[in-house]
Every structure is written in structure tokens, then in C-alpha cells.
Amino acid sequence: METVFSLNHVYKTYHNEGKDFPALSDVSLEIKEGEIFGIIGMSGAGKSTLVRTLNRLEKVSKGEVLFYGKDLAKLKAAELRKVRHSISMIFQGFNLLMQRTVIENVEQPLRIMKVPRKKRKEIAREMLAIVGLSEKENVYPARLSGGQRQRVAIARALASDPKVLLCDEATSALDPKITGEILELLSKINRERKLTIVIITHEMSVVEKICDKVAIIDEGQLVEIGDVKEVFRNPISAAAKKLVFPSNPFDASTKNGRLIRIAFDGTRASEPFIANLVEQTGLKVNILSANTKSVGGIGYGQMVLELPEEPEKQKIITDFFIDGGLTVTEVERDEEEEEENE
Amino acid sequence: MSDYIIKTIQSGVLETLQMTFFSALFSYLIGLPLGVLLYATSKGKLLQNKGVNTTVGLLVNLLRSLPFLILLVLLIPFTRFVVGTSIGTKASIVPLTVGAVPIVARMVESSLLEVQPGIIEAATAMGASPFHILVHFIIPEVMPSLLQGAAINVAHRTSVRILPLPERCIVGDGGTSGPYGHDHSGSRKSDREKEEKNVSI
Numbered sequence: 281m282e283t284v285f286s287l288n289h290v291y292k293t294y295h296n297e298g299k300d301f302p303a304l305s306d307v308s309l310e311i312k313e314g315e316i317f318g319i320i321g322m323s324g325a326g327k328s329t330l331v332r333t334l335n336r337l338e339k340v341s342k343g344e345v346l347f348y349g350k351d352l353a354k355l356k357a358a359e360l361r362k363v364r365h366s367i368s369m370i371f372q373g374f375n376l377l378m379q380r381t382v383i384e385n386v387e388q389p390l391r392i393m394k395v396p397r398k399k400r401k402e403i404a405r406e407m408l409a410i411v412g413l414s415e416k417e418n419v420y421p422a423r424l425s426g427g428q429r430q431r432v433a434i435a436r437a438l439a440s441d442p443k444v445l446l447c448d449e450a451t452s453a454l455d456p457k458i459t460g461e462i463l464e465l466l467s468k469i470n471r472e473r474k475l476t477i478v479i480i481t482h483e484m485s486v487v488e489k490i491c492d493k494v495a496i497i498d499e500g501q502l503v504e505i506g507d508v509k510e511v512f513r514n515p516i517s518a519a520a521k522k523l524v525f526p527s528n529p530f531d532a533s534t535k536n537g538r539l540i541r542i543a544f545d546g547t548r549a550s551e552p553f554i555a556n557l558v559e560q561t562g563l564k565v566n567i568l569s570a571n572t573k574s575v576g577g578i579g580y581g582q583m584v585l586e587l588p589e590e591p592e593k594q595k596i597i598t599d600f601f602i603d604g605g606l607t608v609t610e611v612e613r614d615e616e617e618e619e620e621n622e
Numbered sequence: 623m624s625d626y627i628i629k630t631i632q633s634g635v636l637e638t639l640q641m642t643f644f645s646a647l648f649s650y651l652i653g654l655p656l657g658v659l660l661y662a663t664s665k666g667k668l669l670q671n672k673g674v675n676t677t678v679g680l681l682v683n684l685l686r687s688l689p690f691l692i693l694l695v696l697l698i699p700f701t702r703f704v705v706g707t708s709i710g711t712k713a714s715i716v717p718l719t720v721g722a723v724p725i726v727a728r729m730v731e732s733s734l735l736e737v738q739p740g741i742i743e744a745a746t747a748m749g750a751s752p753f754h755i756l757v758h759f760i761i762p763e764v765m766p767s768l769l770q771g772a773a774i775n776v777a778h779r780t781s782v783r784i785l786p787l788p789e790r791c792i793v794g795d796g797g798t799s800g801p802y803g804h805d806h807s808g809s810r811k812s813d814r815e816k817e818e819k820n821v822s823i
Contacts, residue, residue, distance in 0.1 A: 364749030375744035
């Protein structure tokens, strides 16, 4: 698979009132053709800046951003404009022209590319059909719902027949049901048109639903990157853990109680392992929290358990889970408290 | 009402409309591009250019802060150069236009500033040139605001014409007679004489 974007040690620093604000520091990653690549992070983590370096809406301070091997920073204005025809973008705020009808909005990128009028209409209609808004052709965006506006924006983004679609918090302004519909549409476009999609979001559920790979950004740094399934099963960085495991308002019932987190994937989900544990060892654990989610069609689950106080019993239990193929991690008290404080 | 009054009102209204229309037209022909220039060259905008922005801004501010009456007198040589005379309907269009241009420019500029930054970002991401962004994205998007500004401007222009302000009398025919070149005696004085009157005031 060809590499679409390749970022090498990218830094971005903003200068404001004589002070430097580092937005990105030493970010290196690769995005391959046909992938749905998620970039996730808390607000202010630098993910919006990161996606804007991909089409040079933001110039990098150091490092390079290669698009199919071409360094974006070295392109002349006219060349850059041409490259931008193959990198479309959709936004949280949709950014449609309110004084233009739906079809005129979709025609905009084609107008920039100087496509003749008749051809423009033709392509625009085709794009509107893809997003399922053919009957809204002559309506003004003001009369559309948020989900429909984002669909128009997607149609507009597809009109120039891009190689990549950048989505900057594209679903953050939409409710969960509409978000699901938009994500499904994006996933369909990815399959049918072999379009590479880069998704910026702060919602783990978005990544869960459609992304193949995920990069986690925290305070301008890339803290974790990998297959979504891998990151979900075994998040390593603190930022990833925070995103994957929602914080739970629990505490051990006794002071010395030890908490562990067990994580399992779809293949294990059908086994009644807690029951097995009790049956085989006679030891009891206290389930403090549990949840499951579906990632790429496979169920993932995690449980936080409180173990008995005796160290030898704890060992038997953890060994039982590890032998069973489950991932066992310690839940540190401090970590939990921290989360609660937040 | 005597025939004379009716005639005077008729011709006065007609001339008022002429002055309003042409001064508005010309002031927008010049003011609109000037406003776009002010907007586009300002800091952080498409064609950021401090030199151009400061120069044009200064010129506009100077013109705008000049009282109309003074502008009118200052412009007499220029008016004469452009239309060949400094009195009458045609002549009044020149100072009216010059007086309106800076106001139009600033109004256009503030209208353009209303555009959502996201629109410009989206257009840039599509690979549009700064000129294309201005013509096909920003201007259509702020059109309602531009038209509103224009409506206020033209209305203001008309009111300046209709209200019996002394400046109008000067524009008209020297201040002692009826509107726009008809005096009480009904006989037209020569332009030369009127100009002398003009200056004496």
C-alpha cells in the first residue's frame, strides 16, 4: 500500500505576544492509502493543528509533511492549490455558503478547477446522489438540518475527486444518531471509492466505529499509534488509557484491597471466566465495573475487579486470568483518584 | 399652488433623484473596490499588505473627516475639470461622489469582515486563489450586508439632497434662490455670475 502522508518530526510553535506556544512537538506518523486513520485527543491537544498541517493550512515550524512523497512546504502557491484539489476537508461547522443553494455549494470546488458549467452540474448531482440529498438540490443550507448540512459538505468535498478526505471534528456538532449515519456514509465512501480518510475527534466512539488505525495526541505529542484493535485491547500510554477506559466512580472497599483491570476481546467474551474462577479456585472477586464495546465488529470488554487482601490469593487469581489469555493490568489508586478529581 | 411652484418641485425632485442615483453609482464604482482592497490587505487577511493598507486607510480617513461643505469648496477646481462647470446638477454629483467614496469603502470593508473565517478556510482548503475566494466566496456570502449598507447609504444621500441644508444651496445656485439653478425671478443667470456668488459665500 502506498503512503499518502508521511510526517517526519513535525513541530509547530505559535508565537503570541512574545511567548511561544508549542502546539505540536516531534510528531512522526504515516498514513497509508485506503485507511481510515483516526487522530484522537482532548481539546487543545493539538489535533486540529495536526490535521491542518496535512493540507498546509498551517505551516510547520520544523520537520516535513510529505504528500505522496512531495514536501508540502516546498510547493509554490499555484502547485499547492493544485495539490489541495486532491485533499478535501470537512469541518465541525460545515462551512457551507449560506447564500448559495445546495448544488451551487457542491459545484464550488469544480468551479475552482474551471470545470465547464454543464459538467459541473452533472458531477454535483452525482455527488448529491451519493450522500442521499438529490431532492434538496435547490434548497438553501439554512433550511437543512445539521446532519444534512454535513452531507452537503461531504458531497462538496467529494466533487473534486480527492485522494484524501480530512474530517475536522466532523461529527462533534451532531447528535449520536446522526453521527452514526455520517460515519456509516464515510465508511461506505471509503470502501467504494478507495478514499483515504483522516478523522480528527475527541470521541473514542467515533474511532471505535470506523477507524483502522489510531494516533493519540496529548499536549502536542504523539503518545500512541497503532491498529485500533490493538490500542483498545492494550492501551499503553496514560492518555490512551484515559480514552479507552472511562473513569469509574469506584473505590476499593478495604484500604489494602488491590484493584486489577482485565481486558478481553471477542474470542474470550463468550467464556464465563468469573464463574470459572470461583468454581475452580473457590476464590471470590468483587466486580467494581464492567463494560463492553464493539470495535470493528469484534466485542471488547474490560472489568475492574477488587481482589482479596491476601497476596497468595491475589496471585492465584491473576495467574488464572493470565493463563486464560486475558490482559491483566494494575489499577493504581492514584490514577483513579486523579481521574475522579478531574 | 402656482404653476411655478409645481414646476420647481417637479424639476427639483427629478434633479434630486439624478444626483442621488449618479453619486451613489459612482461612489460604489470607486468605493467598492477600495473597500475590498482595505479588507484584503488588512492584517491576517488574504493579501496582507501593510503599506497599501495604511496608505489607503489614511486617505479614506482624511477624506471622511473633512466636512462636506469644505470638501465641496476644495473640489471646485476638480469639479470644473471633470464636468466643465462647478454648479448645477451635474457639478454637484462630483463632490457628492467624492464625499461618499470613503464612507462606502468603510461600509464595504466592515461588511466583508462579517464573513465567517471558516468559509475562507474551506475555500483555501479547496485550493482557491485569494482572488477567487474574494469574488466567489466572500462577496456572495456578505451580499445581504453589502446591500443593507448600500440602502442606508443611498437613503442618506437622498436625505442630504432633500433637506434644505445651506450646503445644497451652494451646490445649487448660490444660495439666494430656489433649488438647483432656478431663481425666484425665473430667469437664469449665467453660470459665471452664479459662480461669483458661490465664491462670495
